Amino acid sequence: MRLVQTLTLCLALLLSLAAPSHQQESQDKKDKPHADGHQHELHHGAKLDRCAGMEFDAVAVNEEGIPYFFKGDHLFKGFHGKAELSNETFPELDDHHHLGHVDAAFRMHSEDSPDHHDHQFFFLDTKVFSYYKHKLEKGYPKDISEVFPGIPDHLDAAVECPKPDCTDDTVIFFKGDEIYHFNMKTKKVDEKEFKSMPNCTGAFRYMEHYYCFHGHQFSKFDPITGEVHGKYPKETRDYFMRCSHFGSKSTDEHIEREQCSRVHLDAITSDDDGSVYAFRGHHFLSITGDKFHSDTIESAFKELHSEVDAVFSYEGHLYMIKDSDVFVYKVGEPHTHLEGYPKPLKDELGIEGPVDAAFVCADKHIAHVIKGQTIYDVDLKATPRVPVKEGSITQFKRIDAAMCGPKGVTVVFGNHYYIFESPMIMMMAKILPEQHRVSQELFGCDH
């Protein structure tokens, strides 16, 4: 007897924890290489390592929702990876301000001004630059006072506040402890006092929340009142970065970080008893009933070490795929690695690695392995195991992780997940089902 009821209950509980979201903003790239912690030479010889703790000059998402973190003349794209020179992506920033840094940046969101909608704006000293798809708009750079009359030069931070978050489409500017609301429609400027806010050096809107960066910490704030609710500031490296050698000290902090991190998952699975295991970088989160546990992968799955590509559960074992190898652990306290593993993925399932995701639905013995948009079926009872190309998922270019449970197949991409009733329905889907949030709805993060 499978404990399907337990799983149903467990998922129902988790899924009821938060309201659904309707906007996809995050598409963190799953370029797997172990890029975190790497260092990059600055032109003046200093090392730029965001995992060492860093105060950013500006933060903004691009038109695809990928966050850009600016520091000096460098730029970090996404939640992990090396710094690049900003002028490689935005060459004109350099023409006017050699060796400068970006003071502030935001992505415009304005339904009332389609000319500006989704453009990235950068502020350097007295100038503003507007880019769309990494191309400088004609006529830019312009004086800040021309485009945003009433807004001072030499800003510290900026963030968009579209309707209905703000009454009208608005841009919030920060300079020292002064805060300005610029109404895009009327061009009216309101000076605000955000008493509980630290001075921000960068700010951005992400997943419909507003974040102010200060030092190597951040605070989530209400864009209208400037109030900071909850336990802030928090450490930027815990939530917006993937750093292998950085972690909070206590178990509770581990759990909260894994619940609430916006960094994409590497793999997820639910086992026969309904426990969910989610893997991200060097850590994992497990959920059994309403009990959460989090630790390093190294401590529970020593042989695997870190950064798994895909995991599926089958007959009391976790099959964990990393690059072109398969590791198999018997689920238990502690999990034990089976003799003879890791084995090449090619020998075990007949598939060349790396793969993106894998899952087995309860009572079936078919492993569905997803690589890019292709799904392979492998009959786990057959010898030898031969993959059959089952079909493709057309709704996604690639996915981060997937698992199968009583409700169907959960597909995770970036900060969102989608539930399909069956693998067949997943492949035939012409439109995406309702979008859910990973942190809130799957892991019960409360902020």
Ligand SMILES: *[C@@H]1O[C@H](CO)[C@@H](O)[C@H](O)[C@H]1NC(C)=O
């Ligand atoms: C980009 O910036 C670096 C360092 O500031 C400089 O050496 C390089 O010449 C710049 N490249 C371009 C294309 O402007």
Ligand SMILES: *[C@@H]1O[C@H](CO)[C@@H](O)[C@H](O)[C@H]1NC(C)=O
């Ligand atoms: C915030 O900025 C103001 C200037 O606007 C400055 O006087 C104050 O010291 C700053 N606070 C901190 C904590 O840096």
